[in-house]
Amino acid sequence: MSNSHLFMKSGFPRAPLQNGLGRYVCQLQRITLKFCKNNGSSRGMRDFIENHLVDFAKENPGIVVYVKPRRHRTPVLVGEYLNGDREWLNCRNNTQEEISKWIDLLKTQNGSSSSLRLRKMWHTDVPSIQGPWTPFLLRSPETQGQVYPNTEASKPLETPQSATEKLIELFRQQQLEAGEEAHDLLSKKRAE
């Protein structure tokens, strides 16, 4: 099993040179197509060069396209980016459709993406607009002049009723309900 991504370089999303503000600049600056003129593994690449390469170059005048034939070697795509990255892609036995897809990927990305694991899907330099919370926020002015230790302030906000207190309360209620008679009865019994 491959765990290579666990130790891969990780980072956060960034766009080079504040791209997208002002005007958008395509980040791929040049692409090199290396292929063999007679090896079968370069067949898709040769087809692509014959059929689509001129259209691609016309559509993207900002990308310099180099074509480099070399004997008996694997076909390769190399993209070079404005931020200095270089992406190398092996296209052995790829069809021309696959190659045009890979070239499209090289065109739309900002640098070599395969070597970076993203940790966040969001980037901002202004995380809070209404201000972060502090314990001093919206504090009542009375707490300002208080001197500690303070018995009033150090009381617990809510004390649960103890069993004795509950009994006393029940007893009081009975007394109220029964009125004076019960009270007399009780005192008589005690006297006995």
Place this chain on the structure above:
Amino acid sequence: MSFLAQTMRQVLRQVPSRTAALAGGMRSLSISPAFLQQNKPATESVDISAISKDQQKECSNICERINQQVAKSEQGRLFAVVHLCGKQFKITPGDIILVEGYWPPTIGDEISLDKVLLAGARDFTLVGRPILEPGLVSVKATVVEKTLTHTKTHFRKKRRKQYMRINFQRSPNTMIRINSIELARPVDGNSEAEVEPSKRLF
């Protein structure tokens, strides 16, 4: 701030036509095409008479203050919570967000994000139920990058069963730069400037 939000909600409650606009907002959320969705009459669930006069006055007062601030363009930096491709992002102008998975817009496209759940500035917050009415806040963005993630390994194994599979996958990612967030019209406009609910489903 929560108090303000509450009052805003009350303002929304007191305008009967508002519910219709919100129903329109809900429609734009769903996937089915517009002709399939019937124009259902909005249910009158809110009784205006239940809201006291003082509260109504207070609400309109707050709206007026917000509008004044926006008119003088003293509101400062705005932020918004937008719903995009099944996820919610808190954004402010100049931010970068990433959309995971297949998404048609390509590099250099300028798009506007329509499903705004919340918008706010230093002194006020507008809370949608669930989204702010379309056309109130305009969020402009540019697609900056479309790429694939790093190669993820999907490995499965069952012990003592001679079963082992390993798959590698890379999924598409789209990076978006937020260009601007603006309040397009006054807050308590009674939805006079009723804009066609947007057809886009970003």
Place this chain on the structure above:
Amino acid sequence: MSLLRSATGFLALTRSLGAPPTVQTRRHIKRWVSPTLRELAHRQKKLGPQKPEPRSGFVEWNQRSELFAFGKRLGESFEMALLQRAFTERSFAQREEEKRRKLGIEEADLQMTDNSDLAKKGQVIARAYVEAFLQHQLPKVPKEGLQAIASYLLSTNTLAHVSTHLGTKDLIHSTEYPPSAESLAQSLQAVIGALADSSGVERAFLFVRDFICTQLNQKDLLDVWTPEEPLQLLEKICQERKLGEAEPRLIGDCGKNTVLAAYQVGIYANRQLLGKGFGEDLRTATETAAIDALQSLFDTHDNRRPFDFGVQLETKNVRLG
């Protein structure tokens, strides 16, 4: 016997001709490959880190199409000769002239133009536009603040950073590779000058806005410019604007006489709260409060209105020279 041998050889040949020619047999990697590569790697390691090769020295390099693509990528139209001149350093031009002189070429053909005059022009344009942009976007900031921000934007480091990300690194004709920060910055200024010459000064202004001014996006302006002695500056400004005397007051404190003491100080003028700040002692708290007050007076807080990079400044508002 020899006849028989030749006959069998001929037969073998015909058999191989008759076999389908498209089938490729996969051969194994030869046994000498791995030790050779290992030896090569070993030698490279022994040599130590090498300087990067200039990209323009590669076989796949066409200076003309690179220059063409440079303009198209940025959405601008340059005159090729001007752009080529913008990327020629003075030192490089001098060295080339020396070389040619040694070869015995006539003096009339020797003259090689360099980018120093274009860079000067571009510098003036960039400074004028950046100042006008800042004036427009930060109307309340005093002059020294604007100057500090402008000099940050036009510093060699920032310009070199912009320049590398526009892909000038490989295009510059310089005596050294990779080119120094100064030559990167100078070539960017020269590109601005060349743009002004080839498609008008308005395009050059937009270029400056889109590539240099955008460096301020979400930038904390306090990092760029922090007033020294903020309390005195605040007092001065309060006097100028007749806000009353600035008066720091303790709003809250916590953990006095401990290591983690925190004080909150607010600055009031004429019973109005101007700003507040925290600090581990009263002096720093007062200072941060004064900075906060200055930020709200100058409107340079983080939550200020974000810079508008789509703004169209009128050309007459930009003072050149």
